[in-house]
Amino acid sequence: MDLSQLEVGQTGVVKEFTDLEMSVKLMEMGCLPGETIKVTRVAPLGDPIAITVSGYQLSLRKLEASTIILQ
Amino acid sequence: MKADIRVALAGNPNTGKSSLFNVLTGLNQKIGNFPGVTVDKKTGTMQLPDGRHAEVVDLPGTYSLYPKSKDESIVFSVLADKIDTARPDLVVVILDATNLKRNLLLYTQIADLKIPVIVALNMMDMARASAIQIDVEQFSKKLGVPVVPMAVRKGEGIAELKQAIAYANKIALQPDSIDVNVFAPELIGQISDELQVDNPYLALQLAHQHEHLRYLTNEQSDRIETLEQEHSFHSQKAQAAETVARYNFINDLLYDTVKTPEAAQHETFSNKIDHILTHKLWGFVIFMAILLFIFQSIFAWSSYPMDLIETLFVLAEDAMRNIIPEGPLASLLIDGVLAGLSGVLVFIPQIAILFAFISILEDTGYMSRVTFMMDKLMRKVGLNGKSVVPLIGGFACAVPSIMGTRTIENWKDRMITIMVTPLVACSARLPVYTLLIALVVPDRSVWGIFNMQGLVLTAIYVFSLVSAIIVAFVLKFILKVRERGYFIMELPVYRMPRWKNVAFAMYDRSKAFVIQAGKVIIAVSIVLWVLASYGPGDRFEQIEQKYSSAEYKKTNTQEDIDRIIASEKLENSYAGMLGHTIEPVIKPLGYDWKIGIAIITSFAAREVFVGTMATIYSVEGDTDNIQSVQEKMASARNPQTGLPVFNLASAFSLMMFYAFAMQCASTVATVYRETKSWKWPAIQFAYMTVLAYGVAFITYQLLK
Numbered sequence: 001m002d003l004s005q006l007e008v009g010q011t012g013v014v015k016e017f018t019d020l021e022m023s024v025k026l027m028e029m030g031c032l033p034g035e036t037i038k039v040t041r042v043a044p045l046g047d048p049i050a051i052t053v054s055g056y057q058l059s060l061r062k063l064e065a066s067t068i069i070l071q
Numbered sequence: 072m073k074a075d076i077r078v079a080l081a082g083n084p085n086t087g088k089s090s091l092f093n094v095l096t097g098l099n100q101k102i103g104n105f106p107g108v109t110v111d112k113k114t115g116t117m118q119l120p121d122g123r124h125a126e127v128v129d130l131p132g133t134y135s136l137y138p139k140s141k142d143e144s145i146v147f148s149v150l151a152d153k154i155d156t157a158r159p160d161l162v163v164v165i166l167d168a169t170n171l172k173r174n175l176l177l178y179t180q181i182a183d184l185k186i187p188v189i190v191a192l193n194m195m196d197m198a199r200a201s202a203i204q205i206d207v208e209q210f211s212k213k214l215g216v217p218v219v220p221m222a223v224r225k226g227e228g229i230a231e232l233k234q235a236i237a238y239a240n241k242i243a244l245q246p247d248s249i250d251v252n253v254f255a256p257e258l259i260g261q262i263s264d265e266l267q268v269d270n271p272y273l274a275l276q277l278a279h280q281h282e283h284l285r286y287l288t289n290e291q292s293d294r295i296e297t298l299e300q301e302h303s304f305h306s307q308k309a310q311a312a313e314t315v316a317r318y319n320f321i322n323d324l325l326y327d328t329v330k331t332p333e334a335a336q337h338e339t340f341s342n343k344i345d346h347i348l349t350h351k352l353w354g355f356v357i358f359m360a361i362l363l364f365i366f367q368s369i370f371a372w373s374s375y376p377m378d379l380i381e382t383l384f385v386l387a388e389d390a391m392r393n394i395i396p397e398g399p400l401a402s403l404l405i406d407g408v409l410a411g412l413s414g415v416l417v418f419i420p421q422i423a424i425l426f427a428f429i430s431i432l433e434d435t436g437y438m439s440r441v442t443f444m445m446d447k448l449m450r451k452v453g454l455n456g457k458s459v460v461p462l463i464g465g466f467a468c469a470v471p472s473i474m475g476t477r478t479i480e481n482w483k484d485r486m487i488t489i490m491v492t493p494l495v496a497c498s499a500r501l502p503v504y505t506l507l508i509a510l511v512v513p514d515r516s517v518w519g520i521f522n523m524q525g526l527v528l529t530a531i532y533v534f535s536l537v538s539a540i541i542v543a544f545v546l547k548f549i550l551k552v553r554e555r556g557y558f559i560m561e562l563p564v565y566r567m568p569r570w571k572n573v574a575f576a577m578y579d580r581s582k583a584f585v586i587q588a589g590k591v592i593i594a595v596s597i598v599l600w601v602l603a604s605y606g607p608g609d610r611f612e613q614i615e616q617k618y619s620s621a622e623y624k625k626t627n628t629q630e631d632i633d634r635i636i637a638s639e640k641l642e643n644s645y646a647g648m649l650g651h652t653i654e655p656v657i658k659p660l661g662y663d664w665k666i667g668i669a670i671i672t673s674f675a676a677r678e679v680f681v682g683t684m685a686t687i688y689s690v691e692g693d694t695d696n697i698q699s700v701q702e703k704m705a706s707a708r709n710p711q712t713g714l715p716v717f718n719l720a721s722a723f724s725l726m727m728f729y730a731f732a733m734q735c736a737s738t739v740a741t742v743y744r745e746t747k748s749w750k751w752p753a754i755q756f757a758y759m760t761v762l763a764y765g766v767a768f769i770t771y772q773l774l775k
């Protein structure tokens with residue numbers, strides 16, 4: 001399962017990434033394997049989404065979220 | 072004055088670097104509650120407690136030394152570039168105490184470069200409010216560097232930080248956070264030897280970033296490239312491994328120094344607000360309502376102070392006519408300079424109100440939410456959610472907004488944003504629109520709550536946004552680039568705007584407006600006055616003679632004759648001749664030659680339109696009857712038809728022209744600076760001029 005499939009309010013733990021380039025950027029922002037991610041909100045038009053990770057809020061597009069594989 | 076020590080302020084975006092810079096140096100760097108406010112380095116000086124002077128450098132925020140966008144790349148080049156003039160002796164790394172984990176990544180990278188560092192633990196007020204417990208002493212011991220807890224916004228910890236800077240060591244004290252050699256041992260070794268780099272992490276960074284560093288010679292850069300291939304170095308893989316190792320170090324560090332409660336309190340508060348402000352339906356409704364409110368207020372709240380300024384100018388004109396003897400000097404000062412200035416300065420209240428609202432939007436954190444809501448829409452038209460900030464900032468002024476596009480990572484997104492930002496109705500157009508709307512739109516209330524003139528103004532502003540979006544959509548198909556765009560952005564927590572900051576923005580921007588507009592207008596007014604008051608050869612004398620004959624005096628009063636002489640002289644002046652030359656081009660748009668002159672002078676800056684109108688009509692008008700620009704324009708008639716020059720059709724056509732034309736020398740210069748080529752400003756100027764003419768033409772033909 002990947003992050004883009006979570007509903008608002010659900011949480012998941014990062015397992016790995018499917019895209020190296022994106023993973024470098026996401027990891028710098030604190031989305032590392034083993035971190036818990038909670039989906040807090042979806043933008044009015046359905047994309048992007050906002051997640052809580054490492055104690056702050058990050059927004060990213062669904063396409064980018066789909067490169068994050070959850071445990 | 073030569074500084075004794077140079078200190079750089081580095082940290083993640085939105086952690087309070089510029090706030091700290093302002094407190095330390097007494098300067099006024101722009102502050103706002105969204106990531107990416109500062110996009111260039113800025114230097115100031117401060118005095119240390121021991122009397123020495125320090126130079127302080129404010130840097131753009133970045134999440135890591137590996138840059139993702141143009142503003143972020145400045146940080147590494149300042150810290151590592153041997154020839155950079157801003158290279159610091161000491162770095163103050165500012166950490167957001169409510170968000171330590173992510174903030175520490177950059178700290179470990181800077182620390183490993185072995186530059187002396189001090190940690191400023193900012194936002195302690197918020198950390199306390201959300202019951203985050205930090206064992207500062209233990210934290211400092213584990214890092215091996217001084218740590219100063221602070222709340223810059225409340226003024227806490229400033230003295231302690233100054234003391235820490237004064238005591239700072241010349242050599243770096245911190246131990247390595249991680250062993251960087253493991254990521255590419257041979258490569259690091261060879262780069263260190265061949266380029267005489269004494270720090271392994273700097274060598275590794277050179278391997279990653281050599282293509283973008285100006286201070287490396289081409290040979291050095293090529294050599295690094297060859298070495299990388301020899302050792303099959305994979306930049307992204309190495310970077311990923313490094314990041315994981317750094318976060319391991321950080322987790323260890325935080326494990327017994329920081330205790331965070333389950334749901335941080337500031338988070339839940341922000342969440343509640345977001346629930347409404349980014350609501351599926353209400354989100355956009357509220358956004359539109361906010362824009363409507365802003366433009367309504369600009370009209371409603373400014374009328375009283377504007378009347379006041381207008382009255383003052385009329386009094387001043389009166390007084391000057393009494394003091395200065397009639398003649399060319401009086402005419403130049405009063406009809407030229409004073410008339411031009413008064414035309415523009417009455418708009419100070421409107422501009423101040425506009426800037427107040429924009430600075431409130433930026434200061435609360437709402438701007439990031441608009442970015443979040445609009446990303447999908449923006450992506451459809453070839454922009455990026457982050458383009459929203461420059462576009463809304465464009466309501467104030469295109470120049471800082473175009474610089475602000477540096478935060479947009481993707482080249483194509485950034486280019487399109489730069490190309491369309493000048494279409495957004497900026498504050499310099501406000502005087503033009505207000506004046507024209509007041510001439511042709513009745514001052515009535517609609518449904519009891521709205522003002523008709525305010526509604527028209529709002530419509531023009533919305534229209535400008537829409538046209539920017541449409542043009543972006545067209546450009547999307549013209550600019551062909553295969554580069555991945557992405558949108559990974561921090562959403563800051565909401566904060567109360569600082570009213571002092573808002574007040575300063577109002578004052579500062581009004582002052583800049585007065586000085587800038589004032590300079591251009593005085594120059595343009597003088598030139599224009601000369602051109603309008605003199606004509607070639609003996610044409611003026613001929614006119615005088617023609618009307619001094621007894622025949623005219625019999626059938627007309629002296630007053631009428633004076634008026635006819637003045638207007639015929641104007642027609643035959645240099646300005647008049649120039650105007651008549653271009654008249655055929657602008658006639659289809661519904662303008663007479665006087666408006667043509669105003670359009671030409673407006674290519675220096677848009678607000679010059681008002682000054683030009685004032686000057687031209689003053690030269691023509693009789694001196695006993697003092698009127699404001701608006702009254703002068705309202706009474707202007709077409710000499711052939713006797714109908715008003717400014718009617719619905721010509722006024723709207725003119726507004727459309729100003730909506731699209733690139734009439735701003737500063738914007739052209741800024742686009743050149745940001746894109747480093749004349750190609751882009753040239754294309755922009757051309758497409759905007761064509762659009763301006765086309766749309767104004769259609770508008771006039773439809774309405775006339």
Ligand SMILES: Nc1nc2c(ncn2[C@@H]2O[C@H](COP(=O)(O)OP(=O)(O)OP(=O)(O)O)[C@@H](O)[C@H]2O)c(=O)[nH]1
Pocket residue numbers: 082083084085086087088089090091101102103104105106107108109110130131132133193194195196197221222223224225434566569
């Ligand atoms: N609560 C609180 N807010 C603060 C403090 N210091 C700064 N802020 C707020 O944090 C926000 C960001 O401040 P800036 O000084 O613009 O941050 P910056 O690090 O320069 O940001 P960039 O230029 O975008 O990298 C503003 O809204 C400040 O008012 C503090 O100590 N406590």
Ligand SMILES: [Mg+2]
Pocket residue numbers: 088089090101102108109130131132
């Ligand atoms: Mg800043």
